[in-house]
Amino acid sequence: MSWVEIDSETELRELLGEVMPRAADKDRVRLHERDLQWLAASPFCLVATSDERGSCDVSPKGDPAGFVHVIDDTTIAIPDRPGNRRADGFLNILKNPHVGLIFLIPGRNETLRINGRARLVREAPFFDQLIVKGHRPHLALVVEIEQIFFHCAKAFMRSSLWKPDRWAPDGLPSHATLVKDVQKVEESVEELEAYYGETYARRLYG
Numbered sequence: 001m002s003w004v005e006i007d008s009e010t011e012l013r014e015l016l017g018e019v020m021p022r023a024a025d026k027d028r029v030r031l032h033e034r035d036l037q038w039l040a041a042s043p044f045c046l047v048a049t050s051d052e053r054g055s056c057d058v059s060p061k062g063d064p065a066g067f068v069h070v071i072d073d074t075t076i077a078i079p080d081r082p083g084n085r086r087a088d089g090f091l092n093i094l095k096n097p098h099v100g101l102i103f104l105i106p107g108r109n110e111t112l113r114i115n116g117r118a119r120l121v122r123e124a125p126f127f128d129q130l131i132v133k134g135h136r137p138h139l140a141l142v143v144e145i146e147q148i149f150f151h152c153a154k155a156f157m158r159s160s161l162w163k164p165d166r167w168a169p170d171g172l173p174s175h176a177t178l179v180k181d182v183q184k185v186e187e188s189v190e191e192l193e194a195y196y197g198e199t200y201a202r203r204l205y206g
Contacts, residue, residue, distance in 0.1 A: 031145065031148065038105065043066075045061050045062075048102075049092035050092055063079065067132070071142070075144055076143050078141040080139040081135065097117040098116075099118040100113070109161075110152065115147040116143045116145045134206075176192035
């Protein structure tokens with residue numbers, strides 16, 4: 001069978017149908033009390049960016065629940081923590097400020113989505129409120145909210161993401177083995193296992 005591509009909104013709507021009224025009307029532009037409760041309970045989010053050419057990146061951000069700082073009802077800040085220094089998403093933001101965020105709560109199938117415009121801030125009075133385990137971030141992603149809504153649970157339900165009996169973390173080789181197989185690294189698998197072992201957790205904030 002040959003491929004049949006969709007190349008117009010009209011054709012897409014003919015296939016999918018019109019937006020359900022409840023979904024069409026759920027967008028907001030300011031944080032509601034329920035949004036604040038969700039952010040306070042969320043320890044993890046995904047940050048989607050793209051550069052001026054449309055090349056995309058999605059970066060995970062995680063900290064203790066409530067790590068996102070609410071500046072006001074249209075602005076939030078996400079602290080940066082020590083990482084691999086690639087800064088793919090941050091470099092994108094310097095060229096294109098539009099971002100998409102998805103906030104997760106373990107065990108909940110719904111997600112909170114926020115879209116807006118971002119900027120990189122290296123110092124602000126609220127940084128003192130972002131200290132975790134003695135680490136004061138050197139950078140924060142500040143997002144001016146343009147759209148907020150709760151996303152439905154179907155993808156999480158289909159995937160059984162939070163059901164431990166469906167988990168199979170040992171079905172793939174260890175991370176050290178994956179790194180050795182797909183990257184050009186000088187270390188042996190044993191050395192990489194040591195690097196990604198117990199000491200790795202001790203380097204999360206320093």
